[in-house]
Amino acid sequence: MIRSLFFAPANRPDLVLKFPRFDADCCVIDLEDGTPPGEKLRAREMLHDTVAQVRAAGLHGLLMVRVNVPASPHYLADLQAAFMSDVDGVVIPKLESPEQAFPVVHWIAQRDAAAPRAQPRGIVGGIESVRGVLNAVALCERIAAMGAVYFGAEDYAADIGGRRTPRGDEVHAARSMVVMAAKAAGRIAIDQAVIDIRDDALFLEDAARGRDLGYEGKICVTPGQVKLAHQAFSPTAQERADAQRLVAAYEAAMAQGLGTIDFEGRMVDGPLLKRAQQILAVSVGAP
Template identity: 40%
Template structure:
């Protein structure tokens, strides 16, 4: 049985592709997506990359056999890197998808899709990594076809830009917002940036809340403890669900009484509030 991604993506947990015991533990925290990483988490040498390919391929088979409910992706090295073609050997048919990092131009996406098709892997869903200046600039042309999800990589973006990463994060507010907006237009699931403070739950929670407010539906995770926090932030709370039902009930009552405009909790109810309430209930139904 091949695992398929859920309808909603709240968490994507990365683990180094060269550490078999870590890879086998990925399902323990119940991430929506488990990602075997051949890129940043593996040393930049040919021998290390080759070892990771072999380990990841074996781990993918083990996960498919023992945790068929878990959606598993493999993150390859960038299409324009010297490792990409050989990375494709790590992909197997039981995977749910593949991550293409640092995409910058449509030609790179087309080349990757062509090589996947040649290997009979066109069924794999594609996550696009938007994490360079060129990637952000050309994101609209990258979020198409089999691309079903994407993420914004703040650390690589700032390094490519020549900027400085700050606590406030204002230096990535524009690209972070742009990627979320373009994902929305393309109907693509959007994953928000990594939080590198592994033991700081407060920092992760606060940053995830900001990501949600910008329009992201999930968070990249680099530690199992972050998965539960991502699910908490990107899932409707009981209070949100209760309020959404109450708002819609008040609106329906107003409609039946012939009132085009109603007041709810001291606020005038307008179309955006109704859209948000329905979205909350739709999300809750998916996760039920």
């Protein structure tokens, strides 16, 4: 479950060391956009110690490193630095073809063989360009180690030459294509960022639209957004209670040989049962 994907720049260990207090599901040390070009080498050299320090500080969620884009001269060096550290995997931004992930897959196989762990190392892929969106199905199907993807609306809009609006109708088609590709391949789908960091209402509205589409979490750029994402992507107490009653009623009906039931004024069959079961499954890890 990744309800929150929270970033901090790799050249700011002081900010990274605050990860444990924010309780994000997945924290990301960012060597890409968050680290200025002149600081990338130093940040990479500090990475092993930065990771060790944040682990020692008691981080409970996943810890990953976002490397620079595959076409970048930093890409391979970033991967080496990341996998020489105690991370749960890497975030690859602006993925456009499965082949771009081959070096990461190699590193994961090598590190998992040398230092096995209960949870294998993995990949979060960023789908945030026109080509990436058009290739989303292939990316999700062919990169086996990629357990999750996120949709990057800002980079996508810049790539296609569109104008961003608060409601986001201009990215709706691409946003939908990414979540469909992820779900078809059994991957976690993480929704776009809201860069207006002072507008909590906008964040919650956008998160609600993402959840309605099928997204399971959201990119977060502030600690406050982490809390909002957990609120938005965790079932409410009412949703949990409704789901429990529905599952119980359906199981009782099935025991009597009934395939559909009238549950509190609604006709319920297999698809609605599946949705209720999904809510209860998420509730296991939700507050």
